[in-house]
Amino acid sequence: MPELPEAESISRALDKALKGRRITKVEVFFPRLRTPLLPLLKAGLEGRKFVSCRRRARYAVAELDDGRQVVMHFGMSGVVRVEGAEVPRRKHEHVFLHLDNGKILRFEDPRRFGSFEVQRKGKDGWPESLAGIGVEPLDRRFDGNFLYEASRGRKKPVKELIMDNAVVTGIGNIYAAETLFAAGVSPLRQACALSPAECLSIVREVKRILRLAIKWGGTTVSDFKNVDGSEGRFVQKLKIYGKKTCPRCGGKVATAVLGGRTSWYCPACQK
DNA sequence: CTAACTCCCTGATAGC
DNA sequence: TGCTATCAGGGAGTTA
Numbered sequence: 001m002p003e004l005p006e007a008e009s010i011s012r013a014l015d016k017a018l019k020g021r022r023i024t025k026v027e028v029f030f031p032r033l034r035t036p037l038l039p040l041l042k043a044g045l046e047g048r049k050f051v052s053c054r055r056r057a058r059y060a061v062a063e064l065d066d067g068r069q070v071v072m073h074f075g076m077s078g079v080v081r082v083e084g085a086e087v088p089r090r091k092h093e094h095v096f097l098h099l100d101n102g103k104i105l106r107f108e109d110p111r112r113f114g115s116f117e118v119q120r121k122g123k124d125g126w127p128e129s130l131a132g133i134g135v136e137p138l139d140r141r142f143d144g145n146f147l148y149e150a151s152r153g154r155k156k157p158v159k160e161l162i163m164d165n166a167v168v169t170g171i172g173n174i175y176a177a178e179t180l181f182a183a184g185v186s187p188l189r190q191a192c193a194l195s196p197a198e199c200l201s202i203v204r205e206v207k208r209i210l211r212l213a214i215k216w217g218g219t220t221v222s223d224f225k226n227v228d229g230s231e232g233r234f235v236q237k238l239k240i241y242g243k244k245t246c247p248r249c250g251g252k253v254a255t256a257v258l259g260g261r262t263s264w265y266c267p268a269c270q271k
Numbered sequence: 272c273t274a275a276c277t278c279c280c281t282g283a284t285a286g287c
Numbered sequence: 288t289g290c291t292a293t294c295a296g297g298g299a300g301t302t303a
Contacts, residue, residue: 034279034298076296077281111280113297156274165298173296261296
């Protein structure tokens with residue numbers, strides 16, 4: 001499932017594949033994903049040229065030469081490819097943007113949790129629809145002090161706090177679990193009970209693990225594929241997510257449901 | 272303001 | 288073997 005590192009891999013690949021390419025035709029094969037797709041047909045995209053693609057949170061944001069942005073979210077099962085018309089349309093490919101080099105930007109999403117929209121650019125250079133979301137986890141502003149301040153007065157479990165996109169963006173279930181295991185902090189701990197040192201440790205591990213995962217091309221768990229069809233290799237590096245025994249102490253890994261998501265943790269190593 | 276809930280969706284897998 | 292039930296997940300929305 002695409003999380004931040006996957007969105008980063010995709011955005012980098014799309015930046016190369018789309019830069020300078022003009023859209024020649026738009027096709028939509030399903031009325032909506034998480035949001036309606038039909039507005040794409042009326043957006044006047046034909047003739048527009050892509051100038052870049054960058055990541056924000058778990059979105060890939062491809063900018064057009066008129067200042068608007070194609071904003072993609074991959075949900076659980078979203079896959080974007082750039083390939084030719086000789087490949088028959090797959091069952092769950094919902095959007096085609098034909099390009100002036102004969103290739104097609106194709107968006108596939110069987111579970112339709114993703115989104116594919118055209119947005120106006122806001123004052124901060126990012127889509128208006130993303131205004132007000134939290135800080136990027138790899139930004140300098142996300143530091144131990146930031147997390148400590150953000151956790152004051154918050155009684156929810158720390159795992160839910162670091163997965164809250166209004167606080168810090170793009171940390172999904174897998175990376176939250178891996179981070180808290182590396183930091184030795186239980187996902188169940190109330191955020192307001194964290195010490196400054198624990199906040200610093202969590203922040204450091206978030207950054208270390210996300211950078212490592214980006215380097216490894218993301219995590220392939222079931223659905224994720226890179227733009228070139230390759231699978232992320234970070235899955236080989238997972239230490240706690242989906243595991244039965246703790247790689248550190250050999251004890252039994254526990255699970256708990258937090259915020260509707262299964263959390264894996266070692267009760268002996270994470271306090 | 273926070274917290275706790277629901278909903279959206281398909282495919283893989285488990286169980287009978 | 289073929290059915291049904293369960294689970295996976297992010298983000299938006301609602302309610303208290």
